[in-house]
Amino acid sequence: MAQIPNLDNAPVNLASLREQSQKDLLNILKNIRGKKCLVIDPKIGGSLSLLIQTSLLRENDAELRHLSAEPVQTECSKILYLVRPQINLMKFISSNIQYDLSKGVQREYFVYFVPRRTVVCEKIFEEEKVHHILTIGEYPFYLLPLDEDVLSFELDLAYKECYVDGDTSSVWHIAKAIHKLEFSFGIVPNVRAKGRAATKVADILNSLQVEEPVNAADMGIPEINTLILLDREVDMVTPMCFQLTYEGLLDEILQINNGSVEVDGTVMGQQDGKKIKVPLNSSDKLYKEIRDMNYEVVVQVLRQKATSIQQDYAEVKSTSQSVSKLRDFAKKLYSVPEIARHVNLAHHLQSFTCKPSFHARLDIEQTILELQNFEACFEYIEEMIHKQEPLVNVLRLLVLFSITNSGLPKKNFDYLRREILHSYGFEHMPTLYNLEKAGLFKKQESKSNWLTIARALQLIVEDTETANPNDISYIFSGYAPLSIRLIQHAIRSGWRSIEEIMKLLPGPHVDLKRGASSYSSLDANPIFQSNLDRVADGRRSLALVIFIGGVTYAEIAALRFLSSQEGMGYDFIVGTTKMVNGTTMLETLMMNNV
Incomplete structure (x- = not known):
């Protein structure tokens, strides 16, 4: 299945936007005649994988490299850097060029900013004394479908x-x-x-x-x-709550990156443990059908689909079928790889969701959202810190706890802050400062209005139907x-x-x-x-x-x-x-x- 998503069913013509971005990039390559080395900022590299096939870039005489602090290893006499306007990346480019100059290597250098150039970045090139040998341009890539x-x-x-x-x-x-x-x-x-x-x-x-x-x-x-x-x-x-849709859970546990997840081959039923990328988008019809369902329902749906094919297969084997029925069965077989893919992924997710700690986490989240039992929530977070659970997991619940309570009383705030620094190290002071500045973990200055908001907007709904939601x-x-x-x-x-x-x-x-x-x-x-x-x-x-x-x-x-x-x-x-x-x-x- 293609990594680049199919946009045929988009409500507006998103394909035309993507085509324009492809065309703009290919024009940049065509305007630099002959063989060139395209050095891509790694973050942009991920985005480009959803925009254009690498074979198209190679057809335009471009060999691909990722930008890093290390010098670019290439025989090409022309180097094109495609980068976001970030100061650290400008320093990488400058050191690459200075390395070439120190070795007496003569090349043409092009820097294209995505989506636009900035004065600050060009100033770095001037300070590093490489500005005069650069050709600078822009690649106006603002939106990625x-x-x-x-x-x-x-x-x-x-x-x-x-x-x-x-x-x-x-x-x-x-x-x-x-x-x-x-x-x-x-x-x-x-x-x-x-x-x-x-x-x-x-x-x-x-x-x-x-x-x-x-x-x-x-x-x-x-x-x-x-x-x-x-x-x-x-x-x-909402983002601090653990997502319970199939797609949300895949992101929480495996982290969806540029429209795919990376898993060990063994997860997908292969013998070797090599990492493989599994694309996840609407091109996969089964994924489109189940991605937004509550995870518990997805397991049942996959079981039904697998059972249905098994029964049809048994029927085909045991009786003589008409050609039209055989054709219908053959059509069903096309979906077998998709079913197998998602059965494997769902089975892998289940190894996390069946743990008591997973359900305990969901229970405490619900307690926090309902503003019930402050002490129990406080003690749960305190225990996580003492067990030295991953800091980001602690902070996620702590932020949820702080926001719903409009901050924590000074005594509780100071205590948890001190415990985090003692358990995880004082190098995390900048993190706590950032959280406080963003208003995510702070001292309580006023009464919480979370319950007023939750009641008025009906945010907490009892007896939710997950199989047939309304x-x-x-x-x-x-x-x-x-x-x-x-x-x-x-x-x-x-x-x-x-x-x-x-x-x-x-x-x-x-x-x-x-x-x-x-x-x-x-x-x-x-x-x-x-x-x-x-x-x-x-x-x-x-x-x-x-x-x-x-x-x-x-x-x-x-x-x-x-x-x-x-x-x-x-x-x-x-x-x-x-x-x-x-x-x-x-x-x-x-x-x-x-």
């Missing part, structure tokens, strides 16, 4: 940059990417944003429309009807993601109906009707009509939902579920700075440790 309804801006550090470092360059990047989309699909008429970064994106989007206007008259009816921008900061509870709470077996409840309200009746709850959540919220010279807050726009969102000709409307700071697979599953509900009338495309889970998010805040 991960699947037929998911787009990524590939901004791994957006959350940390926005909420810890105070660097809002990713906000500009997102606005620019949306504006580029509008040149393909028309001006989005309705924009709703919640959070500091989200409202800033809406603001920049307005400015870009003034500077580089999309001609609405030429575009006809916009293909995307509504844009919802949501800061990750608005709902940090609500998004099936995703976490009883917890409905706050972020998706907000989107539900934004689509159905607007945020005005939950105005008081919106004020309890971080950051401002705005509602923008495009074409106006500015946008106003919902306070200043009391008459909100959700029917303004409906497209004129009765087609299903399309909403682009963008998460600034990352989205989980569980939240995407919840949006797909909403879209499938009777009377919804909306399809969703999800845009995100990066696919995340609680662990990968917290790891970005732990990166500065020595």
Whole structure:
């Protein structure tokens, strides 16, 4: 199965976006005549694997290398660096070039920034005295389709940059990417944003429309009807919860990277233990069917499918079948490799989910979400620290505990902070500082409003039906993601109906009707009509939902579920700075440790 996802069933023509990005890259290669060495920033390498086949790059006389501190080993006289504008990467490039110069090697050097050049990076080249021998360009790669309804801006550090470092360059990047989309699909008429970064994106989007206007008259009816921008900061509870959909669990346990998981061959039933990559996207029809189901249900579905084929096989062997029945059976056999693949993966996941510690973890999560038994939750986290469980696992529950309680009382906060440093080492002080700065682990300064929010938005749902769900709470077996409840309200009746709850959540919220010279807050726009969102000709409307700071697979599953509900009338495309889970998010805040 192809690593590059099939986009034929996308609600808008995402394939054209991908083709344009491919074309832009191939043009860069063609403009550098002859044989060249393409040195790729490793992070971009993963993204490019979902964009273009490496054989196409080789056909354009490019041999591939990954950028590192080590000198580039190549016979080519032309070297093309494809990199994000990051200072450490500029230093790698400079040292590579200086090494060549010290050896008397003469080459032509090209640096293409993804998606745009920055003054800071060019300054590094000047300081390192290599600027004069470089040809500098840009590769405007802003959006990567991960699947037929998911787009990524590939901004791994957006959350940390926005909420810890105070660097809002990713906000500009997102606005620019949306504006580029509008040149393909028309001006989005309705924009709703919640959070500091989200409202800033809406603001920049307005400015870009003034500077580089999309001609609405030429575009006809916009293909995307509504844009919802949501800061990750608005709902940090959901990513800290352990995902219980099949796809979410695969990400939690095996970590989905660039649309695939890497596992030992033995997991997939092979004799040798070599690592193999298993692609995971909508091209796999069975995966598309089961990815968003609660994990417990997936095991039953796979068992039924395997049993059905077994029974058909027994029938074919024991009786003489008509040609048409044999043909039907042969069609079923095509799905056997897919079934085997997911049976193997599900069996591997089960080795984790059957452990008592897994269920204990889910129980304590539920207790924290319901704001029950503070002491029991505190002691559970304390015990994790004393057992020296992986620090990121401790922090994940600690952050959930802190957010739902609006911080911890000073005595508890100081105690847990001290215990973490004693157990894991004082080199983790920067991590605790980052968590505090982002408001994820802090001292309690006011009474918690979590239960008020949870009750008003029906976030905790008892007796959730996971096999035949009728609500998004099936995703976490009883917890409905706050972020998706907000989107539900934004689509159905607007945020005005939950105005008081919106004020309890971080950051401002705005509602923008495009074409106006500015946008106003919902306070200043009391008459909100959700029917303004409906497209004129009765087609299903399309909403682009963008998460600034990352989205989980569980939240995407919840949006797909909403879209499938009777009377919804909306399809969703999800845009995100990066696919995340609680662990990968917290790891970005732990990166500065020595």
